[in-house]
Amino acid sequence: MAEVLVLVEHVDGAPKKVTYELLTLARSLGEPSAVFIGNGFDNAKDKLAEYGARKIYVAADAELDGFLVAPKAEVLAQIVSSSSPAAVLIPSTPEGKEIAGRLAVKTESGVITDAVGVDDGFVAKQSIFGGAINVSSKVSKGTPIITVRPNSTAPEAAPAQPTEEQVSATISDAAKGAKILDRVTEKKGGRPELTEAAIVVSGGRGLGEGKNFELIEKLADTLGAAVGASRAATDAGWYPHTNQVGQTGKTVSPQLYMAIGISGAIQHRAGMQTSKTIIAVNKDPEAPIFELVDFGIVGDLFNVVPQLTEEIEKRK
Amino acid sequence: MNIVVCVKQVPDTWAEKRLSDQDKTVDRNGVDGVMNELDEYAVEEALRIKEAQGDGEVTVLTMGPDKSVETIRKALSMGADKAVHLVDAGLHGSDALATSYALAKALGTIEHDLVILGVESTDARMSVLPAMLAERLGASQLTFARKVEVGSGTVKIERQTDTGYDVVEASTPAVVSVVEKINEPRYPSFKGIMAAKKKPLTTLSLSDAGIEADKVGMAGSGTEVAEFAPRPPKQAGQIVKDEGDGGSKLAEFLASQKFI
Ligand SMILES: Cc1cc2nc3c(=O)[nH]c(=O)nc-3n(C[C@H](O)[C@H](O)[C@H](O)COP(=O)(O)OP(=O)(O)OC[C@H]3O[C@@H](n4cnc5c(N)ncnc54)[C@H](O)[C@@H]3O)c2cc1C
Numbered sequence: 001m002a003e004v005l006v007l008v009e010h011v012d013g014a015p016k017k018v019t020y021e022l023l024t025l026a027r028s029l030g031e032p033s034a035v036f037i038g039n040g041f042d043n044a045k046d047k048l049a050e051y052g053a054r055k056i057y058v059a060a061d062a063e064l065d066g067f068l069v070a071p072k073a074e075v076l077a078q079i080v081s082s083s084s085p086a087a088v089l090i091p092s093t094p095e096g097k098e099i100a101g102r103l104a105v106k107t108e109s110g111v112i113t114d115a116v117g118v119d120d121g122f123v124a125k126q127s128i129f130g131g132a133i134n135v136s137s138k139v140s141k142g143t144p145i146i147t148v149r150p151n152s153t154a155p156e157a158a159p160a161q162p163t164e165e166q167v168s169a170t171i172s173d174a175a176k177g178a179k180i181l182d183r184v185t186e187k188k189g190g191r192p193e194l195t196e197a198a199i200v201v202s203g204g205r206g207l208g209e210g211k212n213f214e215l216i217e218k219l220a221d222t223l224g225a226a227v228g229a230s231r232a233a234t235d236a237g238w239y240p241h242t243n244q245v246g247q248t249g250k251t252v253s254p255q256l257y258m259a260i261g262i263s264g265a266i267q268h269r270a271g272m273q274t275s276k277t278i279i280a281v282n283k284d285p286e287a288p289i290f291e292l293v294d295f296g297i298v299g300d301l302f303n304v305v306p307q308l309t310e311e312i313e314k315r316k
Numbered sequence: 317m318n319i320v321v322c323v324k325q326v327p328d329t330w331a332e333k334r335l336s337d338q339d340k341t342v343d344r345n346g347v348d349g350v351m352n353e354l355d356e357y358a359v360e361e362a363l364r365i366k367e368a369q370g371d372g373e374v375t376v377l378t379m380g381p382d383k384s385v386e387t388i389r390k391a392l393s394m395g396a397d398k399a400v401h402l403v404d405a406g407l408h409g410s411d412a413l414a415t416s417y418a419l420a421k422a423l424g425t426i427e428h429d430l431v432i433l434g435v436e437s438t439d440a441r442m443s444v445l446p447a448m449l450a451e452r453l454g455a456s457q458l459t460f461a462r463k464v465e466v467g468s469g470t471v472k473i474e475r476q477t478d479t480g481y482d483v484v485e486a487s488t489p490a491v492v493s494v495v496e497k498i499n500e501p502r503y504p505s506f507k508g509i510m511a512a513k514k515k516p517l518t519t520l521s522l523s524d525a526g527i528e529a530d531k532v533g534m535a536g537s538g539t540e541v542a543e544f545a546p547r548p549p550k551q552a553g554q555i556v557k558d559e560g561d562g563g564s565k566l567a568e569f570l571a572s573q574k575f576i
Pocket of ligand 1: 229246248
């Protein structure tokens, strides 16, 4: 069976859930090979085997960590040229998409981003224009390079005994042009990451002030959910920018999305419209968010949300 | 420092966007075109850099049909100095691979130290083009910038990340993409609008830019749309007015869907 490369997304070696999703997807299309770039491979090894990697390429050059995107694309391009895989699957994160774009140029291949599924023959499924149209596309030139959104496939373990191949990447000076001087973390810890969470609870201007995000956080915590925010809320400084959902924030596609005090502007919808189940609480019955919902409550969030949180606690 | 800002005309944000039944490209007929919102931030940032430096030129570059001149005019009336319009029937249907090639070729005809773009366009939403351009031009990639500082021959940005930001530095030439947090774009003044009419606008065809015709357009693209369909209409949701029991009703719904 044809080899399908999966770029491992990880934090200090610990793979993110999307990696297991892509390995699972790759298994349905061919033989999955994981490509691990960076430090901390020991933290990844067993997990990649557990999720069915038949082969693991390891590029652990310490130098790779101080640079963005470009060196990773070079490593991948070297592996693509030596192993001629049937396709390359990359997590559809901002950096993943950029790596995919550069890899496409290097290998003169077509690139498809934001796939929500990949079928036989590497037909990628996308949902475009804010979810209004479903598209199937194919790469017609070179090696199919497809970035796949987190939460597109349910990860399933399928233990394998992967072979390992060390890749000694030669990184060009050009790829080392942009140097990372500092990495600053602004996020509050403890909750699942927005793009990976199964449930996202988001708050907007309707909360009135930053302190009231406590209501959202409490509700999120009873559900094990991530917390999102509209741009109105992040711009007002009520919640960190890293939690913004929408066109210029994160794109999320959870099982359940709850919009609390959010009107549903088109730029907000662009980041959440493909969520499987959508719920809104808004006091304005005309709010555009209600066009999207599976279930909506027209009412004051300051009454509805605490009652909901309490009710969920009771049912636990 | 000479700066080129790449801008794109896209269907109006609120317009219902469609794919054409004939060739499966974005249908631009009968839809108002506007400058891609994020590109306004790119134009603004270029103007601010020029104003702070006190020298250099800001050129707008766009690739697109004749109608895209409207978007060029807007950038010129905001304050850009001149414009280049890459326009050729052969470009129709270009995907990211082909577009990045064509734009890189056009950029080759304009002297520059920096290229600035918005992180993504509101129609295609791929956000790969800035990285692809950096790759093609052999320029440093400084993307997802929420802050840009220009030194002598170097550029430092804050790159927005999932968890905060990275401080990234590179020497010029560089490709910078900006997020909307970076600034507040200015509105064109009346004076600006009048001045824009007299600013130089160069039109480039494929051959002017040295673009090989078989590497662009639909045939030169690396991807093809196999089929598309409107999303099956979602069953109208249930909307309930809160009569004091809205929270409990919601909890019931969540339980019925096995979320709790
Ligand atoms: C280039 C660009 C990019 C953008 N990117 C994004 C993006 O990524 N993400 C994003 O979210 N936006 C984005 N926006 C902004 C977007 O256009 C909207 O302004 C924003 O989403 C509005 O946020 P909101 O829904 O919280 O606020 P509003 O639109 O003000 O809505 C607040 C809602 O709360 C309701 N409400 C008020 N009080 C209560 C109460 N007590 N109980 C219940 N409901 C109540 C109101 O009825 C209203 O519907 C972008 C805009 C631009 C121009």
